[in-house]
Structures are given as C-alpha cells and as structure tokens.
Amino acid sequence: MTIKLGLVYGGKSAEHKVSLQTALAVIKALDMSKFAIHPIYITDQGEWIRGNQLEGPVEDVKALQLNGEGTAISPVSLNQELFPAKSQDDDKIDVVFPLLHGPNGEDGTIQGMLELLNIPYVGNGVLASAAGMDKIVMKSLFAQAGLAQANYVSFIKSDWEKAAEASFQKVEDTLGYPCFVKPANLGSSVGISKCNDRDSLIKAFVEAFEYDRKIIIEEAIVGREIEIGVIGNDEPICSVVGEIAPKKEFYDYKAKYEDGDTDLIIPAEVTEEEYEQIREMAIKAFKAIDGSGLVRADFFLTKDGNALINEVNTMPGFTPFSMFPLLWKHTGVEYPALIEQLVQLALDRHEVKQQIKHTF
Incomplete structure (x- = not known):
C-alpha cells in the first residue's frame, strides 16, 4: 500500500535554504510507487503551505517554495481525525518527514506538535531534538554519560x-x-x-x-574530524566512519552546502580499535539524549588515538554534499533504502507509543 508521506521543509530559521536543498534531494530519491509525496512548505515567516501531491521529481528548490501554488493551512489540519477540514483534499497524512534544520524545526517544536496530533514522524522525539539542538544541554548530558569531550x-x-x-x-x-x-x-x-x-x-x-x-x-582540538551515522530506535546501529578534510580553516557553511570545496574521505582510515571506540561512543551519545531514528555523531580523533565527541546532529543534511547519506551508502545502504528504513522506524516507534496506557 502506498504511504502518504508529508515532507515538511523550509522553516523560520537561518537554515531555511539548507532545508530546501535537503527536501529537493529527498524527493529525487523517493520511490513514487511506494510513497504519495505531499510537500508542506513553511515559509521563512512561519506560514504553512501545503502543495498538491507530487506527480514526478522536482527540478529545483524554487518549485518547492510553492509560489502562487498550494494552500495556506494550519498545521493541525494534518490530522483529519482530530481536526476534520471542510476540504477532502487535505486528508490525513500517514507519516511526516520533518526535513527542517535549526530552531523552529529541529529543536523539538515541530516534534511536539506532531506528538499532540498523534502523527507518526521520522527522526528524533521532543527531548532528543531539543537536547541535540542546544549544545550546552547536549554537552551536559554527554558529561553525565562519561563521554570525553573538549573543554x-x-x-x-x-x-x-x-x-x-x-x-x-x-x-x-x-x-x-x-x-x-x-x-x-x-x-x-x-x-x-x-x-x-x-x-x-x-x-x-x-x-x-x-x-x-x-x-x-x-x-580548539588538534585532531582529525571524524563522523559516523547512527540509525535505529532502541537498538541503534552505526555506519562506517568518514573524515572531513576541509581545504579551508574549518568546515564552514559554504564548504558544506555551496561549493563542495571539502574532501569527504569515506571510509576514513582508522584502526579497528579506533572505530570500535567511536562506534561505542556514538551509541552511548544516542542513548544519552534518548535518540530515535537517526543522528550523525561528530568526533575529534587525536594523534594518540583518543576520540572526543563534538556533537550529535539530530537532523543531518541530505544534500549531495552531505556526509550522513554518503556514510550509509558506503555501508551498503543506498539513499532510497535509507529513507524507507527511516520511515519504517518512525512507524514502528509510533506503534509502540500507541500501546502506552493513558488512563489509570
């Protein structure tokens, strides 16, 4: 049966443009025989616009901004069982994929709304999203979990x-x-x-x-920048590791999303002991924030082979230059299969939540 998938992208955030690029890449990778794709664009002013079901791939981000097209909606209309609408066109979404980066999307706000609407959604929940966004809270949780990190x-x-x-x-x-x-x-x-x-x-x-x-x-830590992908719910697994080798002083916004002027070495050259150390720390970090779905965990690897965790990203980019999908590709999971796996993890987590008692 075709899954009605709502892609929420854009957002009232400084990372609005990044989100558009992520949405474009995901749409191009989705199998339209398995998913009915419904674009839901949040403008940089916070207005929600729902477009018509996509009939084919989208060529550029301009089309995703739904200028002059689509219908302005209240986000609560995404669950027609709770909030029935007059129009039959805005029927219920099966699962939402929040392709949002930064505040007002990756930080637990959208996740909280989807929880209240009882709609399955891809990725981390409210707590993990909020903790993963706030670097200060995140590092406090890592310290409590005994993870080595920079001062x-x-x-x-x-x-x-x-x-x-x-x-x-x-x-x-x-x-x-x-x-x-x-x-x-x-x-x-x-x-x-x-x-x-x-x-x-x-x-x-x-x-x-x-x-x-x-x-x-x-x-500043003197060491190699190593990243690893984590997917799963209660039993997360890890990808191979990759290395960021920026040609500039550090891996900035332009290098990540615009010029691709950075070497991504996948798999990175690490020893079996170094990989195991990073893998164990990544899973420990995932559980420390109560993660679900996916994270990309970023580390520094010093010359003496010690790993320091830098941060986890609860909604890593899916652009052509992004590390997360490339890590899984080299692990043996192609992009379309990765997205399908993330959607299934969302449905599995939602099913478990439905079994929780809410009366006493």
Whole structure:
C-alpha cells in the first residue's frame, strides 16, 4: 500500500535554504510507487503551505517554495481525525518527514506538535531534538554519560552585556587561543567563528549573539574530524566512519552546502580499535539524549588515538554534499533504502507509543 508521506521543509530559521536543498534531494530519491509525496512548505515567516501531491521529481528548490501554488493551512489540519477540514483534499497524512534544520524545526517544536496530533514522524522525539539542538544541554548530558569531550564555557547574552570584559577573560583563562565561538542553538556552521586573539573573540561574540541568546566557546582540538551515522530506535546501529578534510580553516557553511570545496574521505582510515571506540561512543551519545531514528555523531580523533565527541546532529543534511547519506551508502545502504528504513522506524516507534496506557 502506498504511504502518504508529508515532507515538511523550509522553516523560520537561518537554515531555511539548507532545508530546501535537503527536501529537493529527498524527493529525487523517493520511490513514487511506494510513497504519495505531499510537500508542506513553511515559509521563512512561519506560514504553512501545503502543495498538491507530487506527480514526478522536482527540478529545483524554487518549485518547492510553492509560489502562487498550494494552500495556506494550519498545521493541525494534518490530522483529519482530530481536526476534520471542510476540504477532502487535505486528508490525513500517514507519516511526516520533518526535513527542517535549526530552531523552529529541529529543536523539538515541530516534534511536539506532531506528538499532540498523534502523527507518526521520522527522526528524533521532543527531548532528543531539543537536547541535540542546544549544545550546552547536549554537552551536559554527554558529561553525565562519561563521554570525553573538549573543554568549553558558555554565556547568555544578558550576562555578557553586564560583564563583557569578565566574559572575555574567562574564555582566555579557561580555554586560551585558538577557540571556537558558536551559537548554542544553531547548526550548519552558521554564526561560528575561530578566534586567535581578543579582537577576533569580541567580534565572534557579537556575531554569535545575533543568532541566539546563548553561546558556547570551545577549545580548539588538534585532531582529525571524524563522523559516523547512527540509525535505529532502541537498538541503534552505526555506519562506517568518514573524515572531513576541509581545504579551508574549518568546515564552514559554504564548504558544506555551496561549493563542495571539502574532501569527504569515506571510509576514513582508522584502526579497528579506533572505530570500535567511536562506534561505542556514538551509541552511548544516542542513548544519552534518548535518540530515535537517526543522528550523525561528530568526533575529534587525536594523534594518540583518543576520540572526543563534538556533537550529535539530530537532523543531518541530505544534500549531495552531505556526509550522513554518503556514510550509509558506503555501508551498503543506498539513499532510497535509507529513507524507507527511516520511515519504517518512525512507524514502528509510533506503534509502540500507541500501546502506552493513558488512563489509570
């Protein structure tokens, strides 16, 4: 039976364009004999627009923006059993695939809405999505789980504004240079700066606080950037590992999504012991945030063979330059099969949830 799949993409986020590219790649990979694909576009102003069922592949992201097409909807209309609509065209979606990156999508907000609507959805739940988005909370959970990671400090904007000099001094005393300044709740390397002195640190604080009220500053680790894919629910499995070899100073937004000017080495050259260490840490991190569906776990691998976890991404990109689908391709899972597996994991998790008692 054909599965009615709602693809939610766009979003009110600085990563809006990234989401469009992810949606385009997923649509091109889906088997339309198995899925009835319904595009649901969230504009950068937060308006929801539902398009007609796709009859064929989409050629570019402009078509996905549904300009002049589609119907403005309330997201609650996605479950017609709870909120019946007048139009029969907006009937119930079987499962939703949130292809959203950043705040207002990857952070648990959409996931919470879908939970309330009792609609199966691909990927992580509310807790894992929120924890995976907030780098400060994430690192606290990793520390509790005993995972090795880089040293870091964090600030909220109001505290920094009251004591800027003390904030800068704390970074210098605790971490030194070089260091990386990042918004706490953003991905795709948006708003990230590498700092080598006080002047660059000041500029980095200002830029990062433009994207979030909380920022995190991490020590620079000398090591290889290693990534691994994780899929599953209660019994997650891992892909081969890959290595990021940016030709620039670090793997920034442009390298990830625009020019492809980065070498992705898959599989990465690691020893069996190093792979096993990374695999075990990735699964431990997945369980620490109560993950489900998928994550991409990012590590630093030092010269002495020790792995430090950097972060997990609960909705990794699916663009042609993205590491996550490439890792699984080299593991033996092609892109269409990967998407189908993620959809099935969503349906399996939803079925388990339906067995939970809600009365006493």
